[in-house]
Amino acid sequence: MLSILSGNQVAKLDKAYIQSENISSWELMERAALSFVRDFFKRFQNSKKKIFVFVGPGNNGGDGLAIARLIADRGYKVSVITFSEKEKCSKDYVINFEKLPENTGVILEKDFNYELAEDGIVIDALFGVGINRPLEGVFLKAVKRLNELHANKIAVDIPSGLPADELVEGEAFLAELTVSFQFPKFSLLFPEHAKYIGELLVASIGIPEDFLMKFERRRFFMQESDMLPRHKKFHAFSHKGDFGRILLIGGRRGKAGAIILSARAALRTGSGLVHVWADDSAVIPLHNNCIEAMYLDGEKLVSMDDFDALGIGPGLGQVDVSELEGILKSFRKPLVLDADALNLLSENPQLWANLPENSILTPHLKEFERISGKAKNQMERLEKARSLASDNKVYLVLKGAFTCVSAPDGTQYFNSTGNKHMATAGSGDVLTGMLTAMLGQGYSPLDACLCAVFHHGLAGQVASKTKGRGTIASDIIESIPQTFLDLGID
Ligand SMILES: NC(=O)C1=CN([C@@H]2O[C@H](COP(=O)(O)OP(=O)(O)OC[C@H]3O[C@@H](n4cnc5c(N)ncnc54)[C@H](OP(=O)(O)O)[C@@H]3O)[C@@H](O)[C@H]2O)[C@@H](O)CC1
Numbered sequence: 001m002l003s004i005l006s007g008n009q010v011a012k013l014d015k016a017y018i019q020s021e022n023i024s025s026w027e028l029m030e031r032a033a034l035s036f037v038r039d040f041f042k043r044f045q046n047s048k049k050k051i052f053v054f055v056g057p058g059n060n061g062g063d064g065l066a067i068a069r070l071i072a073d074r075g076y077k078v079s080v081i082t083f084s085e086k087e088k089c090s091k092d093y094v095i096n097f098e099k100l101p102e103n104t105g106v107i108l109e110k111d112f113n114y115e116l117a118e119d120g121i122v123i124d125a126l127f128g129v130g131i132n133r134p135l136e137g138v139f140l141k142a143v144k145r146l147n148e149l150h151a152n153k154i155a156v157d158i159p160s161g162l163p164a165d166e167l168v169e170g171e172a173f174l175a176e177l178t179v180s181f182q183f184p185k186f187s188l189l190f191p192e193h194a195k196y197i198g199e200l201l202v203a204s205i206g207i208p209e210d211f212l213m214k215f216e217r218r219r220f221f222m223q224e225s226d227m228l229p230r231h232k233k234f235h236a237f238s239h240k241g242d243f244g245r246i247l248l249i250g251g252r253r254g255k256a257g258a259i260i261l262s263a264r265a266a267l268r269t270g271s272g273l274v275h276v277w278a279d280d281s282a283v284i285p286l287h288n289n290c291i292e293a294m295y296l297d298g299e300k301l302v303s304m305d306d307f308d309a310l311g312i313g314p315g316l317g318q319v320d321v322s323e324l325e326g327i328l329k330s331f332r333k334p335l336v337l338d339a340d341a342l343n344l345l346s347e348n349p350q351l352w353a354n355l356p357e358n359s360i361l362t363p364h365l366k367e368f369e370r371i372s373g374k375a376k377n378q379m380e381r382l383e384k385a386r387s388l389a390s391d392n393k394v395y396l397v398l399k400g401a402f403t404c405v406s407a408p409d410g411t412q413y414f415n416s417t418g419n420k421h422m423a424t425a426g427s428g429d430v431l432t433g434m435l436t437a438m439l440g441q442g443y444s445p446l447d448a449c450l451c452a453v454f455h456h457g458l459a460g461q462v463a464s465k466t467k468g469r470g471t472i473a474s475d476i477i478e479s480i481p482q483t484f485l486d487l488g489i490d
């Protein structure tokens, strides 16, 4: 899994790696530039557009110069715009400056008055993780001008103006694509920064993940390659009991849809036996929309021990708190709490004491706010999530773009799949079904969280390929099997 180091750690990583590999810092920069242009050439194949590379005085500028050279070498029309005399720039900036081919126009701007083509491509290499104050002077003027421009805009490592780990103050470059090296910088995962980042691409510079183990790591970015080893393997003699016997609780009067979505998602995630405990008004809709699930009449429910996993909340409505308390007390294995069950928890904090250790809570932003109070921004929210998970020994899945799984040991995992089309009614109920299915199949709570969240996002991506903004929760469910096939999990 990719570690997300802090901006300060990046320089240390850089130094430690080049020492251990006996390579120069320039070579590492060259790797970064090569990895940037690999994607660039794909996107802008044979483009006749003029390319403007804006470079700052540090190594982000150095990256920009290397990129300018590599692009110019391929015959693209490139101009480099700099604001700094060489004497004031980093060592690798200077090396790359001298390596610029003759056909590259170099413009030294003191006061930014440069005329830019509206239909060009702008590459922003002004500042990377070394930015230590808000943009000012000529840099601010340049970024403001670039932000008005209708060009293609790409940021190198991070849009200039954004600090690596904190919220932006003042102006920053508005990119349509950000190519971040080695791992996404933490601030690229904040919703407040979405407009600056555009599409996010992580480009490898070849530092093996093992090497990062020397650093304190508390945040990770989930990758497709992390999935296979976390999935359970089943064999030819596996029977439906091995695939888990789960119970989903919710779907009270008028809210059958939510629990049906969870049940269908659980089945599509491979659950062996799915039972639904809901209001009797849910029987007909359930049988009409999910014939594979079994309806349980609350009156007849005797033992929770019959189940491998429980998911509580979708369409649960305003039930009596003692009902939820009773369930929690009678089931002592990790379970999944969502939606109305989370609202009950926020209104009745005494319930925390009854929550089985390592249970999974899946709040969206509003539900999380009800549980933990208002946060002034995503940074604060993520810290609250971390504390809540470790104080209560639960897994907290904070849903949204880059869904964050906070584990009881304080580690946070950010999801890399999903898209805007998943913000649709019932999408959360689908995740609850998937999580419960995986717990029921015997996944550890951590593996269940990581796998369910990853597949859920991937299913959203598959669905939106054909449904776009018309994607609905049922489309996400129908796309779940494809995600297992795509990842080679049988
Ligand atoms: N380790 C890796 O993985 C690799 C990292 N790589 C690349 O290196 C980048 C980090 O480079 P970096 O450390 O040189 O910092 P960078 O962002 O270029 O800026 C520092 C310069 O800006 C200045 N300055 C700061 N704020 C300012 C402001 N507001 N307004 C004006 N000036 C300001 C500051 O000087 P100061 O004025 O503070 O003395 C200094 O001169 C990283 O993002 C990635 O792109 C790759 O090559 C591959 C390997």
Ligand SMILES: [K+]
Pocket: 060, 124, 125, 126, 127, 128, 155, 156, 157, 158, 159, 160
């Ligand atoms: K940049």
